[in-house]
Amino acid sequence: MSEAYRIPFLDLVKPHKELREELVNVFSSVLDIAGFIGGPVVEAFEREFAAYCGVSHCIGVGSGTDALRFALMAAGVGGGDIAVTVPNTFIATTEAISQAGARPVFVDIDEGTYNMDPQKLREYFESGCRVDSETGHLIDRKLGRRVAAVVPVHLYGQPADMDPILELAERYNLIVIEDACQAHGAEYFSKKDGCWKKAGSMGKAAAFSFYPGKNLGACGEAGAVTTNDADLAHTIQMLRDHGQAQKYYHDVEGYNGRLDAIQAGILRVKLQHLEVWTEERRQSAIRYRELLASTEGVVLPSEPAYSNGVYHLYVIRVDDRVQLQQHLAGANIGTAIHYPVPLHLQKAYVGLGYQAGDFPVAERCAAEIVSLPMFPGLRKKDQIRVADGVQSFVGRAPVGALAASAGRG
Ligand SMILES: Cc1ncc(COP(=O)(O)O)c(C=O)c1O
Structure with missing residues (x-):
């Protein structure tokens, strides 16, 4: 009896075979203009992905990890603050928190969805923290640090239960950054607002990864931040590009975290599918x-x-x-x-x-x-x-x- 053919965990070859001509055309057209970093192709993808997510701004960056880190930094999360997230996620979630200068604190997940359990978040705030009477800040009792942000992860492509998470964040004046790195196009029905909302449109900002194996994957590393906040978008544009809005005029120290034009062109092709x-x-x-x-x-x-x-x-x-x-x-x-x-x-x-x-x-x-x-x-x-x-x-x-x-x- 002949051995059964292999069923892969993930087939990345087939879609690239099917789209080969279009993808090669992207490469050729970027070669023709030699515009490899930033420029019109990146801007076109940013417009299209923002529209897809139902937000006003998308900022293409080098990876999902960059996206999370820049979103947290631009939102002012750092300086030893606490950002609350879940223990069952890819380490990039907490790497970004630490690299922004904050400290990850975990709350447990819901057994049915594997996502952040809003009840556990509430318990942490109510039992593990106190509200400082002078500043109004939420302070972790054990660590003595301010809680500044919540980072729910839409793990496996399923949105976290955002209504109660957003409600708690609002109550304690916390920033919510969605880790939407696995959730391109996922939707959440907000009972509060009576409508479906796209992952990436609910927090102050959200991070997406376009790692090749993701639902929308580049042919290399790529990521993006989505947000409705124009000031935040501007700060992230500077952070990804050495802190400059104008070439060689650096308002802050930034990073080399830009999205390159070939990846943006590839993502434009794939976004249509x-x-x-x-x-x-x-x-x-x-x-x-x-x-x-x-x-x-x-x-x-x-x-x-x-x-x-x-x-x-x-x-x-x-x-x-x-x-x-x-x-x-x-x-x-x-x-x-x-x-x-x-x-x-x-x-x-x-x-x-x-x-x-x-x-x-x-x-x-x-x-x-x-x-x-x-x-x-x-x-x-x-x-x-x-x-x-x-x-x-x-x-x-x-x-x-x-x-x-x-x-x-
Ligand atoms: C949940 C989650 N967060 C963050 C990331 C980081 O994205 P990237 O690998 O593009 O840096 C990933 C991707 O692997 C992820 O799955």
Whole structure:
């Protein structure tokens, strides 16, 4: 019997083959004008992505990490302030907080959505902090530092529950910077405002990553900040470009964090396909749900009524995920873990003084999660094979076998 072909965790080759001509044209046209950094292509992408997110400004930068760092700095978060986020995210979230000069403090996640639990945020503010009677600042009781910002992460492409987070932030006068690095086009239904809102349009500013594997990915490193605040946008434009608004006149010390024109041109091409790709991801998520429904021992992603997620990742939970990964690898199916160690238990953050047991939900989830193959163009027959793999692991009849025996082949 010949070995089954490989189902990758992520197929980045196919979309680039399909768009090859358009992408090569981008490269040629930028070569023709030799305008590699900034310029009209970058500005056009910024306009288009701002419109896509429903905001007035987009500032292209070098990466999602740059985007988070610049957004925090421009909003005045630093100087030893606290920025509250979650332990189950990519380390770039907290790197940006630290590199802006602030200190990350974690609150636990919601077990259903894997995103910031607004109730835990409230508990931290009400029990772990006090309001200074003179300044009105929120002060962490243990650390004696001011809480300045909240950084909710729209993890796996699902928006965090923003209404209560924004309401708490408003109550305590805190800045909200969305980490939308995995959530291009995700939507949140705000009960407060009675409408759907795009990820990246709800906080003071938001950060996007265009790392190649993201839903909207460049062919290299790229990122962007979105905001409705013109002053903030101006400050970020300066921060990304050595603190200058006019060449060689530096108002502040900045960074080399610009978006290059070739990546911007590539992103313009891909942005035109994003809605179709997102729909394909959503359809694949629906199909996984049908195929894996009521499979004992497998927790599927849950999508609350307020969320219209974009399934950057399709993450399930099982007790013995290492064995499941091995089992699927044996069936030539790629998987990944996002992320195996919550940030408060990473070596890099020993200095923050957290210990195992501090965030039980995040810790439990980190031990059980597995990301299944998810990308636009994932075929039904391949999803059936993945579901077969999962179900044969947990000891159920494979769905392919069931489908065949029911004559549905
Ligand atoms: C949640 C999250 N935040 C931040 C980042 C950082 O983005 P980048 O890799 O473009 O710097 C990423 C990307 O990997 C991410 O997934």
